[in-house]
Amino acid sequence: MHEIFGVTPWEFTALAAAAVLVGFSKTAVSGANTVSLAIFAAILPARASTGVLLPILICGDVLAVLTYRRHAHWPTLWRLFPAVAGGVVLGTVFLAFAGDGAVRTSIGAILLLMAAVTIWRRRKAEAPEVEESATRAARVKAGSYGVLGGFTTMVANAGGPVMSMYLLSAGFRKLGFLGTSAWFFLIVNSAKVPFSVGLGLIDGQSLLLDAALVAFVVPGAFIGKWAVSRINQRLFEQLVIAATVLGGLQLLLR
Numbered sequence: 001m002h003e004i005f006g007v008t009p010w011e012f013t014a015l016a017a018a019a020v021l022v023g024f025s026k027t028a029v030s031g032a033n034t035v036s037l038a039i040f041a042a043i044l045p046a047r048a049s050t051g052v053l054l055p056i057l058i059c060g061d062v063l064a065v066l067t068y069r070r071h072a073h074w075p076t077l078w079r080l081f082p083a084v085a086g087g088v089v090l091g092t093v094f095l096a097f098a099g100d101g102a103v104r105t106s107i108g109a110i111l112l113l114m115a116a117v118t119i120w121r122r123r124k125a126e127a128p129e130v131e132e133s134a135t136r137a138a139r140v141k142a143g144s145y146g147v148l149g150g151f152t153t154m155v156a157n158a159g160g161p162v163m164s165m166y167l168l169s170a171g172f173r174k175l176g177f178l179g180t181s182a183w184f185f186l187i188v189n190s191a192k193v194p195f196s197v198g199l200g201l202i203d204g205q206s207l208l209l210d211a212a213l214v215a216f217v218v219p220g221a222f223i224g225k226w227a228v229s230r231i232n233q234r235l236f237e238q239l240v241i242a243a244t245v246l247g248g249l250q251l252l253l254r
Contacts, residue, residue: 006205011043015209016216019056023220026060027067028228029239030164030181033057034111034247037157046100051201053157055210056217058189063221064182071179076142076170077187083143084188087150092195095155103155108251110148111161115244142166153188154195158251160185161244174228174236 007015018036025033040049095103145166153159163184167177196202231239 006209007043012212014039014043015213019213019216020220020223022053022056022060023063023217023222024224024227025160025220025243026057026064026182026185026217026224027178027221028224028231029236029243030160030178032239032243033060033160034158034243034250037247038250041156046103047095047201048206050155050157051196051199051203052206052209054189054192054196054202055207056213057157058186058193059214059217060221061182061186061189063217064178065186067221067225068175068179068182071175072183073172073176073180074183076167076180077184079139079142080146080149080166080184081187083146084150084153085191087147087152088154088188088192088195089150090147091151091154092199094151095199098155104251107152107156107158108248108253110152111158111244111248111251115161115165115241115248119241141169150188153185154192156251157189158247159188161240161247164240164244168237168240174231177236178228 018039021036022033025036037049037053040053043049044052094106098106145162149159149162149166152162160181163181164177167180172180193202228236
């Protein structure tokens with residue numbers, strides 16, 4: 001079958017659908033783009049897929065920030081960024097030496113652990129209010145999730161579910177969750193670009209494929225914006241956790 005941008009028409013259609021889902025996940029159900037990650041990794045070489053997906057994620061981040069920019073909780077973001085930076089560095093080193101199998105298994109296990117901890121916490125007690133002060137416990141919690149989030153987002157663009165678990169455990173409501181998540185990933189994903197270029201994950205060929213796919217992110221974002229006001233808080237949280245579990249299982253069972 002004739003190839004376009006290095007993939008067959010059927011493969012391009014699947015990648016376009018995954019790009020639509022990226023837009024939807026950025027404006028509605030964060031963590032759902034683990035399905036996009038799976039599609040990209042199934043069609044493209046595993047390492048190369050992370051480089052192709054990153055610019056598409058950044059496009060989704062820009063749309064999410066434009067939609068929810070006023071709802072971000074900046075004290076939470078500043079608390080997370082130092083640990084995330086350390087996680088990104090660790091992820092870069094890991095990517096330079098680890099094989100695809102080790103990467104998938106590690107991230108899948110982390111995602112399932114995060115989902116299990118969050119479910120346990122929410123059954124034990126009602127979610128707390130968003131923490132305003134940087135207590136010792138809050139700093140330790142932010143540091144732990146930050147390192148995991150930075151690591152997983154660097155090695156497989158899979159930081160969304162880890163950050164989702166952190167924000168849900170901190171008691172964020174829908175708009176605060178989406179606004180904080182939008183700014184977080186726009187900043188972090190943009191910062192990852194030089195590392196990805198240095199590792200050879202982003203090059204001229206990958207950017208050509210990105211140029212063909214990026215337009216599909218926009219309708220997904222509009223669908224997500226329409227849907228999020230029609231999803232109640234409890235269903236929203238259940239969808240985020242379910243997307244995390246499915247993403248973790250997919251990585252472990254591939």
